Amino acid sequence: MPGENIFLFVPNLIGTRFGAMLDMLTDRCSTMCLLVNLALLYPRATLLFQLSMSLDVASHWLHLHSSVVRGSESHKLIDLSGNPVLRIYYTSRPALFTLCAGNELFYCLLYLFHFSEGPLVGSVGLxxxxxxxxAPVAVLKSLISVVHLVTAARNMAALDAADRARKK
Known part of the structure; x- marks a missing residue:
């Protein structure tokens, strides 16, 4: 692809390895930026925001890396006989969308809430x-990140064990 401008392929990014990586990086970076701002606005919760950032990046990175090492074409293609939580997460578009959008919406609402309760709904701010x-969606998304991390770590350990066994 030397001499070609990859950005001319923007409409074709969906379904490509480059598009998957760009999607992953955009998601991780934008969430981190939002969490850094939340840590500044809510200093007493800074550790929680730092833990959330670390868990998000570590779980996604290890999951992506283990997928690549296993030879998977996409980090979203998983072994359907594997972890049932991740199977639902990656095979149900409504579940994936609800968890991802709900998690980001939680953080966005925390940002807005710092400045205002929002318009009243009855006697409570929107x-x-x-x-x-x-909030429960964000907690569930974090738990799924823990499952991601543990599953990916087990996959990497199994790959390492298989490599050692082959070398004997």
Whole structure:
């Protein structure tokens, strides 16, 4: 591809390895930027935001790396006989969308809530109501990140064990 401008392929990024990597990096970086701002706005919760960033990056990186080492064409293509939580996460578009969008919405609402309760819904601010609704989604998304991390670590350990066995 020397001499070609990869950005001319923008409409064709979906379904490509480059597009998958760009999607992953964009998601991780934008979430980290939002979490850094939240840590500044909510200093007492800084450690939680740092843990969230670390878990997000580590789990996705190790999952992506183990997928590449296993020879998978995409980090979203998983062994359907594997972890049932990840199987649902990656095979159900509504589940994936709800968890990802709900998690990001939670962080966005935390940002907005710092400045305002939002318009009233009855006697409660809209941003507060949104936080109540999206907080469980954000917690569930974090738990899935832990599952990602553990599953990917086990996959890498199994690959290492298989490599050692082949060398004997």
């Amino acid at each position: 941003f507060r109501v949104g936080l109540w609704i999206t």
